[in-house]
Structure formats: structure tokens, C-alpha cells
Amino acid sequence: MIIHVVQRGEALWQISSRYQVSVTQISEINGLENPNQLAVGQALLIPSYDAFHSVQYGEALWSIAQRYGTTVDAIIRANAITNPALIYPGTVLRIPAARHTIQRGETLWQISQRYGVTVQAIIKANQIQNPNLLYPGTILVIPKPKPTIESNAFTYHSDEKAIELVGEVADLMTYIAPFAYVIQPDGSLVLYMKDDTEAIQTGLAQGALPMMSITNFTATEAGENIAHEVLASEANRATLLNNILSVMREKGYRGLNIDFENVLPADRELYNTFLQEAVDDLHKEGYFVSTSLAPKVRADQKGLLYEAHDYPAHGRIADFVVLMTYEWGYRYGSPQAVSPLNEIRRVLDYAVTAIPRNKILMGFQLYARDWIIPHVQGQEAETYSPQEAVSRAIKYGAAIQYDTVAASPYFRYTDEQGRQHEVWFEDARSAQAKFDLIKQYNLRGVSYWVLGYPFPQNWALLEDNFNIKKLT
Numbered sequence: 001m002i003i004h005v006v007q008r009g010e011a012l013w014q015i016s017s018r019y020q021v022s023v024t025q026i027s028e029i030n031g032l033e034n035p036n037q038l039a040v041g042q043a044l045l046i047p048s049y050d051a052f053h054s055v056q057y058g059e060a061l062w063s064i065a066q067r068y069g070t071t072v073d074a075i076i077r078a079n080a081i082t083n084p085a086l087i088y089p090g091t092v093l094r095i096p097a098a099r100h101t102i103q104r105g106e107t108l109w110q111i112s113q114r115y116g117v118t119v120q121a122i123i124k125a126n127q128i129q130n131p132n133l134l135y136p137g138t139i140l141v142i143p144k145p146k147p148t149i150e151s152n153a154f155t156y157h158s159d160e161k162a163i164e165l166v167g168e169v170a171d172l173m174t175y176i177a178p179f180a181y182v183i184q185p186d187g188s189l190v191l192y193m194k195d196d197t198e199a200i201q202t203g204l205a206q207g208a209l210p211m212m213s214i215t216n217f218t219a220t221e222a223g224e225n226i227a228h229e230v231l232a233s234e235a236n237r238a239t240l241l242n243n244i245l246s247v248m249r250e251k252g253y254r255g256l257n258i259d260f261e262n263v264l265p266a267d268r269e270l271y272n273t274f275l276q277e278a279v280d281d282l283h284k285e286g287y288f289v290s291t292s293l294a295p296k297v298r299a300d301q302k303g304l305l306y307e308a309h310d311y312p313a314h315g316r317i318a319d320f321v322v323l324m325t326y327e328w329g330y331r332y333g334s335p336q337a338v339s340p341l342n343e344i345r346r347v348l349d350y351a352v353t354a355i356p357r358n359k360i361l362m363g364f365q366l367y368a369r370d371w372i373i374p375h376v377q378g379q380e381a382e383t384y385s386p387q388e389a390v391s392r393a394i395k396y397g398a399a400i401q402y403d404t405v406a407a408s409p410y411f412r413y414t415d416e417q418g419r420q421h422e423v424w425f426e427d428a429r430s431a432q433a434k435f436d437l438i439k440q441y442n443l444r445g446v447s448y449w450v451l452g453y454p455f456p457q458n459w460a461l462l463e464d465n466f467n468i469k470k471l472t
Helices: 012-019 023-030 061-068 072-079 108-115 119-126 159-172 197-205 224-231 234-251 265-284 311-317 341-354 386-395 428-441 456-465
Strands: 002-005 043-046 051-054 092-095 098-101 139-142 148-155 175-178 181-183 189-191 209-215 255-259 288-293 320-323 360-365 368-373 382-384 401-403 408-414 420-424 445-449
Touching (some): 002 012, 012 043, 023 043, 023 456, 043 456, 051 061, 061 092, 108 119, 108 139, 148 360, 159 175, 175 197, 181 224, 189 234, 197 209, 209 234, 224 234, 224 265, 265 311, 288 311, 320 341, 341 428, 360 428, 386 408, 386 456
Parallel strands (some): 175 209, 209 255, 320 360
Antiparallel strands (some): 002 043, 051 092, 098 139, 181 189, 368 382, 401 408, 408 420
8 A cells, every 4th residue: 555645736636647546446445525625634545556665865776676675677667767877866666566477387375375475365466356267477466465463343333333333344353342341339230332232243244253341431430439349349250250151152252351440559459360260260161351451651650540450460361452552632631642653652662561462452543533722621522533534624624734753643723613623633644653563563463442433544554454363
């Protein structure tokens, strides 16, 4: 994939011509409502297995070829270069993806083994209709090898909406986690969402394992006292685990996510005890156990959200953890990036010292935040999708900026009532930056909060960057 940032005065047909990709293809992959309306600073995904490189001062074709793992001859042919010794800074070169000419008797499996990519990736890249029918001399595009990760998405939708939302992404998910069953002081459970049946069945139909989630908080309850009543009583803990197992057997769940937040610091060891009991009981029946953790940057971090979350204990006991690396841009707080990359990096720097890397799913939020400014403490920001953020930038003629430290796009606009707004959201650039972080830290994968906010660029990039592990 190529990420192109729209410049002032650019039209989609010009961008299409530059990259030799149709307007329709660009519109579909980016979910453009009106291809004739673009915002200055808007990031567009360009579907291509080739790359584009802007020549820097002092660069030569051999160094560019080495950087991209191709040959000088391939670059010369792709760009019709007449004098390879004379390339100018600022020139944009197309860097062709690897190509393979089919030899007599070759199979896709043999070709895939040679280049370290999957057969399915070659089929998709070349739109092969019949993998068993290959013609000698045919030139195949060979996509780059991709790491394999696990992925999860939380959802709180039911009925037809759950079928729609889960159905759209389940092929790219290892797990689907309906949110949530709320624990009660006596260890009983109350389903917070209307129903989880459709999400479970839709996920299973597309190979995404349903992961039951339990929590102690709601929109109106912080939940610290509820958690205490359960954790401090051996009988209540046992009741809760029995109720969890009952639901899992009945509904067809394959694993559990424990999301206890605002646990009292004094209950830290009791929480660890419950985790061990949960793992012991659930493992006996073949279920996995994960936990959700607040984004800590050090072991002794103070605050109700952090102190009872014992990273080393969770890393040792649970099968994997979800780091909730979002909500710096809190809806009742002041305007800022919801998931700033610099802050996520601080969390990961600590997390990998306490939890095995192959147990960490990095959190990724799927929504935008829109604050009225100047911000008044306690005033709630509006939450909507990244697609809606771009639509508002276009509607109000706002130029989208990009904070390179937070790796997050933002803009300001004035509404019909004369009020100023500041919007922070996600786009192709910020999504790619997060995926690069997962690769850099060699993490288990990614976990999305929460389905229901359209962001087509993200799903295209997820598939472009990773192979998604499917479990049985």
C-alpha cells in the first residue's frame, strides 16, 4: 500500500493518474463518499504492490535498489530511465514489487516457498481464478512476506447490527469479544449488552473465536466496591467462576477476557489470586484466559486505575493480555490525541520488561474525538468515526494537520453556531505507525476497541501488514 497525503488543489483524478490506479479503486479502499471532495491533508491509501520513492540528494539507483530489495535494472525499466547515472533529487521513482516468471512444471506452492509468502497472498495479488492452471511465461507479482499476528475486536452490538459489524471484519480476526458480562457482588453475572448470540455465531462462522468478557464497571459505576466484594470472598470467587463456565458452555465461548478496572490497591494480591484460580479452572476444560490492563509506564505507577494491575503477575498467569493503550484523549478531558504513539511507546517499553512479548496484544481505538474549544473542564467531547472526522473536515473546509510526535491527525473547524472545535482521529498514517510499532516490539498482535466506527483504511492496512492467525 502507498499512503498519499492530499495537497491543496489536488483532485482524485490527478492522484489516480500519478499512481496508475483507478479512481474507483482509490474510492473503494478509502470509503470515499464523494470522490470529488477531498480535504487538504487527507491521507489516502493507494492500492499497489509497488512502492514510490522520492530521490534524496546524494542517492544513487544502486542504494535505492538495495533499500527496497530489488535491482537497478528493474527500477530502470519501471521508470523508463535513459541515463541511470543522472537522477535528480525530488524525482519520484516507482519501485516495482518482486516479479516471478512461471517456469514449466512449477506450482504456486513451490513459488510461495521460494519467496517466503503464502499461496493465498500470491493468488490475491495476481487475481488468479484457478490456482491449478498456471501458464509458463506468466509473470506473477510477489507480495512482500508478512509477519503473523493475532487480532481481537470488542463489540457491544446485538442482533442484525452485530451480524453486520462482526461479519465485516471476522475474516481478519483471531478473536471476537462481545462486551460484556458485569459481575455482581455475590458472583452472579448480568449481560451488559442486549444479547451476545449473533456476535458469537457470526464470528465462529468466519473462524474468529468468541472470547467472553467480564468486567466490574459500567457507564455509571466505577466498580471498585463490586470487585472488592467478589475478590475478598473465596465463596464469591468460586460462584463467579462457576457462572463463567456455565455461560461459556452454553454460549459456545472459547476463552475469557477479564477486564477488572478501578480495583482497590489493597485488593491487588486478591486479584492475582482470582486470576490464578480462573486459569486453573478454565484450562481444565480447554479454555484460554486473557486480561485487559491499564496502560502503565512503570511498576509503581499511582492511581486507582493502575495500582492493582500487576503486570508481572498477569504476564505469568494469563495466556495473553490486552494493553488498553488508548484514552489519553479522554472524552471529559482536554483535547489531545486519543492514542498518541509516543505514550504507547512508553507503555510498551515498560510492558515488555514485565510481560513476554508474545503475550501482548496492543490496544487500538477505532474512534475520533471532537472537543469544543476553549475546553471547559468536565465538558464531554463528541465521539464518532474516523470517516465522520474526514467528512467534517471537508464540510467545514478545514485542513488536516499531522502531529508527528503523537503520530495522529487533527484539525480545527468552526461550526454553524460559531463554536470552535478541535478533532483528533485516526487515518492511514497513524494506523501504519501503530502497525510498525507492533512489528518493532515483536508483539503477539492487536486488539480493537470497539466495532461500530467505520474506518476502512485500517482493515485494508491490517491485511496488507500481517497474516492473521486463525485458531481451532
